[in-house]
Amino acid sequence: MTNSTFTQTLKNGRMLFLDGAMGTMLQAAGMAPGEGPERFCLANPEILKNIHKAYINAGSNIITTATFGANSFKLPPDLDVHAVNREMARIALAARQECPDKKPVFIAGNAGPTGVFAKPLGSAAPADIIAAYAAQISALASAGVDLIFMETQFDIAEVRLAVAAARQVCDVPVMVSMTFEQGRSLTGSTPEIFAETMQNLGCDVIGTNCSLGPEEMLPVVRQLLACCSTPVLAEPNAGLPELRDGKTVFPLPPAPFAEQTAKFAKLGAQILGGCCGTTPEHVSALVKACAAIDWQTPPRPQPEGVTLTSRSGITRINANARLAVIGERINPTGKPALAESLRKGDYGEALRLADEQIAAGATLLDVNVGASLVDEQTALTDLVCLLSSRLATPLSLDSSSAAAITQALPYYPASCLINSISGEPDKMQTLGPVCRDFGAPFILLPLQGAELPRKAAERIAIIENLLEETDRLGIPGRLVMVDCLALSASSVAGSARECLEVIRWCERRGLATTVGLSNISFGLPARGLLNSTFLCMAAGAGLTSCIANPDAEAIINATTAMAALVGQDPDCETFIGAYADWKPGEAGSARTRPKSEVGNLYEAVLKGDREKALPLLEKELAEGRRPFAIVNETLIPAITEVGNLYEQKKYFLPQLIRSAETMQAAFGRLEPLLKDAREALEQKTIVIATVEGDIHDIGKNIVGLMLGNHGFRVIDAGKNVPAKEIVDLAIENGAAMIGLSALMTTTMVRMKDTIDLLRERHLPIKVIVGGAAVTREFAESIGADAYCEDAVASVNAAKALLAA
Numbered sequence: 001m002t003n004s005t006f007t008q009t010l011k012n013g014r015m016l017f018l019d020g021a022m023g024t025m026l027q028a029a030g031m032a033p034g035e036g037p038e039r040f041c042l043a044n045p046e047i048l049k050n051i052h053k054a055y056i057n058a059g060s061n062i063i064t065t066a067t068f069g070a071n072s073f074k075l076p077p078d079l080d081v082h083a084v085n086r087e088m089a090r091i092a093l094a095a096r097q098e099c100p101d102k103k104p105v106f107i108a109g110n111a112g113p114t115g116v117f118a119k120p121l122g123s124a125a126p127a128d129i130i131a132a133y134a135a136q137i138s139a140l141a142s143a144g145v146d147l148i149f150m151e152t153q154f155d156i157a158e159v160r161l162a163v164a165a166a167r168q169v170c171d172v173p174v175m176v177s178m179t180f181e182q183g184r185s186l187t188g189s190t191p192e193i194f195a196e197t198m199q200n201l202g203c204d205v206i207g208t209n210c211s212l213g214p215e216e217m218l219p220v221v222r223q224l225l226a227c228c229s230t231p232v233l234a235e236p237n238a239g240l241p242e243l244r245d246g247k248t249v250f251p252l253p254p255a256p257f258a259e260q261t262a263k264f265a266k267l268g269a270q271i272l273g274g275c276c277g278t279t280p281e282h283v284s285a286l287v288k289a290c291a292a293i294d295w296q297t298p299p300r301p302q303p304e305g306v307t308l309t310s311r312s313g314i315t316r317i318n319a320n321a322r323l324a325v326i327g328e329r330i331n332p333t334g335k336p337a338l339a340e341s342l343r344k345g346d347y348g349e350a351l352r353l354a355d356e357q358i359a360a361g362a363t364l365l366d367v368n369v370g371a372s373l374v375d376e377q378t379a380l381t382d383l384v385c386l387l388s389s390r391l392a393t394p395l396s397l398d399s400s401s402a403a404a405i406t407q408a409l410p411y412y413p414a415s416c417l418i419n420s421i422s423g424e425p426d427k428m429q430t431l432g433p434v435c436r437d438f439g440a441p442f443i444l445l446p447l448q449g450a451e452l453p454r455k456a457a458e459r460i461a462i463i464e465n466l467l468e469e470t471d472r473l474g475i476p477g478r479l480v481m482v483d484c485l486a487l488s489a490s491s492v493a494g495s496a497r498e499c500l501e502v503i504r505w506c507e508r509r510g511l512a513t514t515v516g517l518s519n520i521s522f523g524l525p526a527r528g529l530l531n532s533t534f535l536c537m538a539a540g541a542g543l544t545s546c547i548a549n550p551d552a553e554a555i556i557n558a559t560t561a562m563a564a565l566v567g568q569d570p571d572c573e574t575f576i577g578a579y580a581d582w583k584p585g586e587a588g589s590a591r592t593r594p595k596s597e598v599g600n601l602y603e604a605v606l607k608g609d610r611e612k613a614l615p616l617l618e619k620e621l622a623e624g625r626r627p628f629a630i631v632n633e634t635l636i637p638a639i640t641e642v643g644n645l646y647e648q649k650k651y652f653l654p655q656l657i658r659s660a661e662t663m664q665a666a667f668g669r670l671e672p673l674l675k676d677a678r679e680a681l682e683q684k685t686i687v688i689a690t691v692e693g694d695i696h697d698i699g700k701n702i703v704g705l706m707l708g709n710h711g712f713r714v715i716d717a718g719k720n721v722p723a724k725e726i727v728d729l730a731i732e733n734g735a736a737m738i739g740l741s742a743l744m745t746t747t748m749v750r751m752k753d754t755i756d757l758l759r760e761r762h763l764p765i766k767v768i769v770g771g772a773a774v775t776r777e778f779a780e781s782i783g784a785d786a787y788c789e790d791a792v793a794s795v796n797a798a799k800a801l802l803a804a
Helices: 003-011 023-028 037-043 045-058 081-097 126-143 156-169 191-200 214-227 254-267 280-291 336-343 348-360 376-390 402-411 427-438 456-472 495-508 517-521 527-541 553-565 570-579 601-607 610-622 627-647 653-676 698-709 723-732 748-760 776-781 791-801
Strands: 062-064 106-110 147-153 174-178 205-209 232-235 242-244 247-249 306-309 314-317 324-330 364-367 395-398 417-422 442-445 480-483 512-514 545-548 685-690 713-716 737-741 766-770
Touching: 003 106, 023 037, 023 045, 037 045, 037 081, 045 062, 045 081, 045 280, 062 081, 062 147, 081 106, 081 126, 106 126, 126 147, 126 156, 126 402, 147 156, 156 174, 156 191, 156 427, 174 191, 174 232, 191 205, 191 214, 191 306, 191 314, 205 214, 214 232, 214 254, 242 776, 254 280, 324 348, 324 553, 336 348, 348 364, 348 376, 348 610, 364 376, 376 395, 376 402, 376 653, 395 402, 402 427, 417 427, 427 442, 427 456, 442 456, 456 480, 456 495, 495 512, 495 517, 495 527, 512 545, 517 527, 517 545, 527 545, 527 553, 553 570, 601 610, 601 627, 601 653, 610 627, 610 653, 627 653, 627 698, 627 791, 653 698, 685 698, 685 723, 698 713, 698 737, 698 791, 723 737, 723 748, 737 748, 737 791, 748 766, 766 791
Parallel strands: 062 106, 106 147, 147 174, 174 205, 205 232, 324 364, 324 545, 364 395, 395 417, 417 442, 442 480, 480 512, 685 713, 685 737, 737 766
Antiparallel strands: 242 247, 306 314
16 A cells, blocks of 8 residues: 555545544553553454454554654653564554455554644644654654554644654655644644645644544534644544443444534545544444435635734734734844844743734734844744744744744744745755745745846746746645735835736735835835725735735725725724724724733733733832732633633633733742741642552642642652552641642542542541543542632632631
């Protein structure tokens, strides 16, 4: 079976079926609780092979290797990543060979999440995550798998790095799947953001798995089908887990699971399978349920222009979208204050300009740090980290240094814009593949040689040459937009007409376009008048974006009016809201500007602005405010409001972590003062741990951070901790509460061990539980004092249970 066969099968419009759960099958075959599946499979290759064969005989066309956690972050030190992945692939390939009458069967090299967050959200360097995936994927590809399957991903930044790693080490097709709850991933991405980012990366199949049963997953599948030009996959659980007779079970039997999951095929999903709780019987029933469906390749949306994404934001630049304004002000040229701050490694001025531009209506932010004595590689990377962790607005990385862009690009979590790639020698060969591998759309700049192309025909010829280069490098058209090169009307006769002609040429070819708007009026009076007039002319010719100062009233007024006139402002709602009180002769305002400056410590914590929090704290101390009052009257109320926003789904994990870390930094400064003044809070101690057999600790760590910020003394027992160790540690530290975490359905039953031991010893210690597979019903069935769906709920439960 060759790699091209899988791709061709997809194109032929055939439905394919994935296998089902692996962990529960291994446990049923004798894998002990807490035992690593890779180690068990290495010791019992026949058991693993028979599980693969059972799924093949049930009708699965795609068999996933038992390598979900076989990366350097998760494997024990004594297991070699390359050897483990090759052996697991070999066993899957052997299973296929022993089922020769079952065709087609493809082997998917399985690569799950590493369990760490990449900077700036976490502490792992993007290069280290790429290296981990590259080692695993290269081993799988060399063993002969037909595709790479990255499943149960929860952070768009990590899966982007994983796909980039795959592109660097092999040419095997890539299938990606993310898990969603309440319409968002763990770090705040919608299915649409996930899908568009993965399509920019050139993934072959995009889908969703885990966390939800078939009925709960239906809205996610609909959203993916609405925006994916690729095949869509869906792998629901067999319902939501329940505890029965001390064991975790998934309630949906094969027949109702198949009936509900087959609805995805009727909607247009091409690849179906099962996740937690599903068995070969579930897959067999699903295959039979879909047999009567006359599946046809559904109409798929075709890409238009370019799409930029952040973790929680999306901007489309195309003929049907509102004209995008790319904020130009983060550029040290002509801004001595910004240049000086960049030289000092101080990014406060850049952050201020970012906030102002977003408040003014910018839909993208151009980021340029090019100034004398500034290390562009360091500065651009640092600023990308700061801005992407603070803002939902996508970024445009603007630099003449290919090295600076290459260094900064992995730190951006999704699909940013690169400004720009010109016709200079080797520029496309250097930056083009980087943009392709990281899914970054870029601007083509029609400059080539020493002469400025003044005529439209000259620019078009350069653009055509550059487009031919993108084809040779395998860069998809959805990553390309064009700068039509606005030149000063005062120095180049007819420059506006020539630019408009290039815009029209690009519009006929479906290319997204932009111009540096202020260039057209350089050296002339009434520049705002010229800029806004030309913008309207250019938009009429098909221009889809401009690089401009969004604070220029005339620009935002023009774009707001144009949106109303061409139907991009439904019912003219935005226009009416902005201009309802407008009178002739008065300036209009296309937006009500929110306050962009962080003015006090409360706002700094609320917005997660660590850079401003400490100076504001020092100011309050200098003014004589007592440390105890700052904690009780400012810090705790601010982090509590952050929790409220998180519960309301207005904040997501990145904002939660950023605010918690800001709070932590402020509290760290106050802690010695509290002790010196004998004002230290009376802290109650909570022991937190991931239960025995479970090596996941991201959720636990976030819970610990939040509990610490709310005045609790947190003792982190670590992961894979037996019940006796947890209880002993709680007794030793005088803990009033224990928090237990488990990600896997096979390990969450170990939570009951701790509760039973506490009762056996008659200890009045409260227990709260949480984790991806844990439900309120499960928590109640094992006697936990509270079920916590997230870190904020953990804080609320701790406060309620431990209230004096």
